[in-house]
Amino acid sequence: MVVGEIIQERDLIIIGGGPGGYSAAIRGAQLGLSVTLIEQADMGGVCLNKGCIPSKVFTHAASKLSDTAHLRDIGIGSGDEVFNLKKLLSYKTTVIDRLRSGVESLCKENKIEVILGKATFLGIDRIGVENGHQFDIYVFKQVIIATGSSQETPSELLVNGKRTLLSHEIFELEEVPEHLIVKGHDYISLEIASSFAALGAKVTILLDNKEGYPFDESINKELNRLFKKRKINVIKVVELISTNETEDAISVTCINDKNSEEKIIGSYLLFSGNRKANIEPLGISRFKIEQTDAGFIKVDKNMQSSILSIYAIGDVTEGPLLAVKAIKQGKAAVEYIAGGKPEVDLTFLPIVAHTIPPIVCVGLTEQKARDSGMEVRVSQFPLGGNGYATITSKKDGFIKVVSDSTTDIIAGIHMIGEGAIDMSGSFVQLLEMAAKEEDIKFPAYAHPGLNEGLLEAVEGLIGQAIHAGPIKIRKIDLLSI
Structure with missing residues (x-):
């Protein structure tokens, strides 16, 4: 030197x-x-x-x-x-x-x-x-x-072989795995599981039973439904016991949430893990x-x-x-x-997953809103009721709005469905501006368009969504229209 x-x-x-x-x-x-x-x-x-x-x-x-x-x-x-x-x-x-x-x-x-x-x-x-x-x-x-x-790779997964992959290594594979085992519950794990299933792999997700998916509970339920529909196997793991790699396969042994030992044999193990x-x-x-x-x-x-x-x-x-x-x-x-006075507030940092379909969560989940003592009003509009989603055959998913019923301020917006990533910026802006329900209902929305789903989700807070099943509107709600 x-x-x-x-x-x-x-x-x-x-x-x-x-x-x-x-x-x-x-x-x-x-x-x-x-x-x-x-x-x-x-x-x-x-x-x-x-x-x-x-x-x-x-x-x-x-x-x-x-x-x-x-x-x-x-x-x-x-x-x-x-x-x-x-x-x-x-x-x-x-x-x-x-x-x-x-x-x-x-x-x-x-x-x-x-x-x-x-x-x-x-x-x-x-x-x-x-x-x-x-x-x-x-x-x-x-x-x-x-x-x-x-x-980081935890010691129990240190197989030191070609069939254990970190998240970035899987995108270098020159073959689509016959059976990909994905260990993790973060957005990277879910994106990889969703993508490789669509590309032709059999996929098993080993989900940390303590954490679950990092989204609103309604999103989590819909994600489980879609994984089942796409034949993605999800195993809730209580304890990981061992891994073993051979020339042409890798096996993972774990204790599942039913307290029984389970052995999964795949061609590759993908581990997202901590950083x-x-x-x-x-x-x-x-x-x-x-x-x-x-x-x-x-x-x-x-x-x-x-x-x-x-x-x-x-x-x-x-x-x-x-x-x-x-x-x-x-x-x-x-x-x-440089002498400025910038501000960084990550309160409404969006949680995004490019799964199929994509997921976006901004603001409080329904459970966190309730845990905070907020008087919560919730509406969930299925994309199956949206005209453009029907045209494009992208009817899976929904938009969910969590609102503070005492102030009408929107506390959270959660979406699983086509267009979620592109609409996430609007969700963040609305929450940053402390938008009220009326702020979302007042503008005109392009028709047909996926953005109408947000309007109908907010209208559904008081039973006014046009393309949803009938909900009886209370007189007290009618007075505020």
């Missing part, structure tokens, strides 16, 4: 080129800051190269493949449709390359200095960057840590930066850590490990550094 003789000075350094890091860098450049971005691998981080984007390529393909029967019904396609995994993998690579190239071009156009290398803290105001035999030292005024997280913040390689812990018990960096509302020159965003901070959080925090951190 050759140590550089010159110590270089920088105003703002961002460590990590994922969604949070490069968004922070670009926002900083927009605000006139001189920004240096350090990335040790590919621009775009795990999200673009191994996580969010590859997984959504697969969920998109699975969704399209599941439409083939409907396409035949409307006169499109003939004969037996064939799914070609090799072409999908090639398409995935093309999408990743294109998006990564776009990020690199944006950084170049915004005159952001991008340095390839591994960063290590040498002090609270300086870092060393190693790239092969080169080692440079940089002194900074502020630094933003945006190094993300990595997946840990990528902090240790930075060497920052020795400077006594304040961390949670789980090892995440504690930050204030401005993303500033206990060391004032050091900020942190995204998966290295406590809270949901989502790209949307990292992007929001990254922008806010540089806006504060």
